[in-house]
Amino acid sequence: MKFPGQRKHKHFFPIEARNPLLSELLPQNKPVPGHICGIDQVMVDIEAHVPDDFLARHGLSKGHSMVLEPARAQAIYDELLAGRLIVSEFAGGTIGNTLHNYSVLADDRSVLFGVMNEQIRVGTSAYRYLCNTSSRVDLNYLQPVTGSIGQCITLISADGERSFAINKGMMDRLAPAYLDKEQIQSASALVITAYLMRCDTDEPMQDTALQAVTWAREAGVPVVLTMGTKFIVEDRREWWQQFIRDYVTVVAMNEDEALALTGISEPLRACERVLEWADLVLCTAGPIGLYLAGYVDEAHRRETGRELLPGTIPEFNRYEYSRPMRRADCRQARKIYTHIAPYMGGPERIKNTNGAGDGALAALLHDMAANGYHRQNVPGSAKHRAPHLSYSSLSQVSKYANRVSFEVLVQHSPRLSRGLPEREDSLEETYWAR
Ligand SMILES: Nc1ncnc2c1ncn2[C@@H]1O[C@H](COP(=O)(O)OP(=O)(O)OP(=O)(O)O)[C@@H](O)[C@H]1O
Numbered sequence: 001m002k003f004p005g006q007r008k009h010k011h012f013f014p015i016e017a018r019n020p021l022l023s024e025l026l027p028q029n030k031p032v033p034g035h036i037c038g039i040d041q042v043m044v045d046i047e048a049h050v051p052d053d054f055l056a057r058h059g060l061s062k063g064h065s066m067v068l069e070p071a072r073a074q075a076i077y078d079e080l081l082a083g084r085l086i087v088s089e090f091a092g093g094t095i096g097n098t099l100h101n102y103s104v105l106a107d108d109r110s111v112l113f114g115v116m117n118e119q120i121r122v123g124t125s126a127y128r129y130l131c132n133t134s135s136r137v138d139l140n141y142l143q144p145v146t147g148s149i150g151q152c153i154t155l156i157s158a159d160g161e162r163s164f165a166i167n168k169g170m171m172d173r174l175a176p177a178y179l180d181k182e183q184i185q186s187a188s189a190l191v192i193t194a195y196l197m198r199c200d201t202d203e204p205m206q207d208t209a210l211q212a213v214t215w216a217r218e219a220g221v222p223v224v225l226t227m228g229t230k231f232i233v234e235d236r237r238e239w240w241q242q243f244i245r246d247y248v249t250v251v252a253m254n255e256d257e258a259l260a261l262t263g264i265s266e267p268l269r270a271c272e273r274v275l276e277w278a279d280l281v282l283c284t285a286g287p288i289g290l291y292l293a294g295y296v297d298e299a300h301r302r303e304t305g306r307e308l309l310p311g312t313i314p315e316f317n318r319y320e321y322s323r324p325m326r327r328a329d330c331r332q333a334r335k336i337y338t339h340i341a342p343y344m345g346g347p348e349r350i351k352n353t354n355g356a357g358d359g360a361l362a363a364l365l366h367d368m369a370a371n372g373y374h375r376q377n378v379p380g381s382a383k384h385r386a387p388h389l390s391y392s393s394l395s396q397v398s399k400y401a402n403r404v405s406f407e408v409l410v411q412h413s414p415r416l417s418r419g420l421p422e423r424e425d426s427l428e429e430t431y432w433a434r
């Protein structure tokens with residue numbers, strides 16, 4: 001496990017360095033490995049650049065993800081192919097992307113639950129998927145199926161916005177029998193997406209997801225839910241609110257999904273509302289940057305060194321230097337918030353925004369997993385006097401998440417091809433020194 005930022009104090013990693021003092025604290029010399037788990041509708045992104053009237057002509061809604069009848073998806077694909085508009089076919093899926101990015105950033109193992117073609121031929125979508133997935137993503141648990149994984153036709157508009165048209169194939173056929181309870185219950189987090197719940201009634205994906213979150217909850221493993229698209233949430237707002245109350249520790253969403261979930265358009269107020277149901281909230285807001293909101297016990301709160309920010313919750317960032325905790329672990333819980341504007345004001349040129357939110361979530365997961373890893377390996381550390389959810393403060397995590405989003409925006413694919421540059425390990429320094 002690579003740590004999310006350089007630490008200048010006594011908690012410095014890597015512990016593999018076998019500091020003799022640290023090793024006294026360790027029952028064994030080999031560090032206990034960590035991992036995270038995720039469930040996805042395994043799919044490839046087939047990317048094409050199109051004018052807005054292409055979307056209108058095919059009845060697609062800009063910025064969203066729609067599952068189409070196979071014949072309709074095929075018609076779009078054929079038109080793109082005939083017009084030589086397809087620029088790439090690359091592994092996708094919101095959780096697949098998040099696990100891949102986590103593994104690249106953390107140099108750590110992640111486990112993907114999903115389906116995969118039983119037989120793979122060179123050049124097919126399944127082949128592309130495997131080629132573009134980090135070797136640190138464990139694919140040994142995939143369920144073999146006869147039929148294709150999903151295809152997500154990713155249509156990029158002139159302004160960089162992306163719209164998805166999905167030919168689902170076998171992506172929702174993942175059965176509960178192909179989950180691994182031991183892997184889930186020993187993970188630092190289980191990541192799922194709201195997309196999993198839009199399978200057809202005769203498909204097992206929803207039941208599979210419910211089984212996994214039940215096991216995670218039972219073992220105290222944080223359940224992380226990314227909202228997918230506002231349409232899924234809008235249709236069943238109360239259902240989602242109850243689902244979050246019952247199972248979810250961390251909610252990740254953009255401002256549209258936040259509005260659909262809470263009825264509140266202002267991201268900070270929406271985060272405040274979601275904190276009534278979950279413990280930690282990541283809300284990305286495109287060019288506005290991103291918000292993180294959580295809880296800390298009064299006894300562990302830390303005041304910011306930055307200027308206090310105005311907003312719908314005045315001085316909302318006052319305790320942003322605190323490390324977030326579960327509400328139930330606080331004796332006197334206080335809500336804490338942070339906001340960060342896009343890294344370096346945003347890229348000069350955005351290649352496309354696809355996966356920028358997934359990138360931010362991967363960074364947050366990295367910091368959470370680093371905390372679990374540190375706790376397991378150095379249980380006596382002062383860092384773990386209280387049960388925090390992350391290794392770093394809310395403020396530090398937001399900088400990291402933002403930095404990773406930036407990296408996704410300036411490249412072509414939602415999947416990072418490499419980790420962040422080493423020299424930036426101290427985000428604090430480079431962040432302000434342009
Ligand atoms: N136009 C932009 N200018 C500057 N930064 C941006 C822009 N769009 C996105 N970002 C950065 O990327 C982060 C995530 O973006 P966004 O809110 O678009 O994610 P998203 O809608 O969840 O994306 P996806 O669902 O494709 O993963 C933002 O918090 C911000 O830091």
Ligand SMILES: O=c1[nH]cnc2c1ncn2[C@@H]1O[C@H](CO)[C@@H](O)[C@H]1O
Nearest residue numbers: 041065092093094152164195355414
């Ligand atoms: O229905 C879906 N299920 C899972 N992933 C999806 C779905 N629609 C789009 N994406 C994925 O979201 C990523 C960007 O966040 C894209 O890479 C796309 O593959």
